[in-house]
Amino acid sequence: MATPNKIKVGVSIGDLNGIGSEIILKTFSDNRMLDFCTPVIFGSVKLLSHIKKELGLELGLQGIENASKAVSKKVNVVNVWKDNVTVQLGAEDPSLGKYAVRSLEAAVDALKSGGIDVLVTAPIHKSNVQSESFQFPGHTDYLAQALEGESLMLMVSSSLRVGLLTDHLAVKDVSAAITPDLIKKKVQLMKQALIQDFGLIKPKIAMLGINPHTGDNGVIGSEDDDVMRPTLDEIRQEGTLVFGPYAADSFFGSGNYENFDGILAAYHDQGLIPFKTLSFGRGVNFTAGLSRIRTSPDHGTAFDLAGKNEASFDSFKEAVFSAVKIYRKRTEYAEISANPLKTGRKRPVVKKKS
Template sequence: MQEDKKIKVGISIGDLNGIGCEVVLKTFEDNRMLDFCTPVIFASNKTISFQKKELNININYNGVPDADKAVDNKINVVNVWKEIPKTQFGTPTEESGKYALKSLQAATKALKEDKIDVLVTAPINKNNIQSDEFNFPGHTDYLAKELGGNSLMFMVTSTLKVGLLTDHIAVKDVAKAITPKLVKEKIATIEHSLKADFAIQKPKIALLGINPHSGDNGVIGKEDDTVLKPTITELKNQGKMVFGPYSADSFFGSDAYSNFDAILAAYHDQGLIPFKTLSFGKGVNYTAGLQKVRTSPDHGTAYEIAGKGKADHSSFKEAVFTALKIFKNRQEYAELTQNPLKKQRLKRKE
């Protein structure tokens, strides 16, 4: 891609009855955003017109038949559908799930065909989007299937990065899902992402324990001793900077996390509760390990405030900027790996 060409940011609109459209439109209501990228929203002119009128958001947009027709310095809307979906702010419906999927499918297709450069997804409802075409616990698993790679749910800010060993599975299934093979795969993914996506040359990674107090030497569970500790030792012997397992209850409160470039949590709430407590509104959900770049805000559909104009778009805006940064970092990393002399100069500077 030519340096002077703006990065095309594809946007799936999420659940129309939630705050998805609102945070998208508020983000690009600031015309300065068009200096950084070319937004391409997958919905319809009529849908965007209805939403901006209902939410009193003052933007102009350019309707296009396809993402490759998007125009720089304009907000582009790809007409994925012609009809006008019924909108019921605050209420998840079968119809709102149906159109969330239509938008996501169209945006994903455009990403696979290189008609857009990155994808930023507005929040979906994981229940009403389910269908014969979407039988996944969320965006991450769907995109892993569509885009290929070893996906990792990676919650990121400039100062805090938390990945998950297991994401959308029941707590009762966590311990048996964590195997040495899974730990090695996730560590490999998070390490590569830190290097290629965040330009961290020698990443230092902390692994949180599975059980309270990391099992207390087997008193509260044996998985930390039998699965995590031997695997961490093996990874260290391979030269990887992986440490742990650390007791999760004190790890964030004691500020221990600040000593690491990333933290790998054993399960969803173990990682996301402290992340959102420390970073809510500034955090970004990034799907690491894929062949393409996808980010999203760190919140859900927020039906309770949908249609009221109260939604904070900060996290969606951060998701856009993070996608742009990762896309550029990947280009630079690819150049470094293909240019041994440049890579050697960089190492001498470390």
């Protein structure tokens, strides 16, 4: 495992024709990042060398056989494939999806075995990665199967944390998917993440309603009254500080979100539209609830920017910072939980007088 100051950050390369390689290389071309962590990219030295030359970037790449061979102060690259891959930056190419999957699977294997400490994923193209062996709508769903635990998609910035009850699900299926059991599970995942991964002792969680105006007393749907409210009442009785449901249309504009440590949205766009409006380019996607730590930038492959040397790497850099900070918080929490009475000092032995 890593020392406290040099955590191994594994990086999956994402879609080869997107901006993934560009934002990865730009992030680690700053030598200060190598004082902060040891990067291990899963991809191809040959490919990344070609792209860095095209971008005019000055950084050395250290080819290694596997993550355990990573060299401190170097940008390490595990060669996941030996194929001569032709990339056409900015173009959608379904034939390249298999390389994004290979990179991701190799990185996850290293994460599970302890070869890396955390994983940061560059964006994939959800359609291009589909195959008989990989049938997931995104990273979160794949990681929920590959790693132990229940997953919660949690978008994080310096002032906002938004989780999702349902993530990559068609809108027509959302209402039926939101059950008391799902609400209880996601609230617990959010609470646990806020405590162990962000260091909050008694977190306050807000829940957004399913329907407009939370149903207006049944006029616009009964799910909030029949499912959401009684379930939240039950959770509160068990001691969790969860509030709502709140009408989603005014919750963020009114600034009410500032009163809470975490917010749970009923479905994907209900949570991600306000999050990205308030935090785009600085936000991070964190997969909470799993046995290992994974983060990613808050944007997609951005084919329209690929190859133009114009892509911002701010969100990817924040994803690296967040992964390391969460790793440290979780390690600290595990140590405290394992022995809450440990003080680090031995009590003196006082001998009784005879």
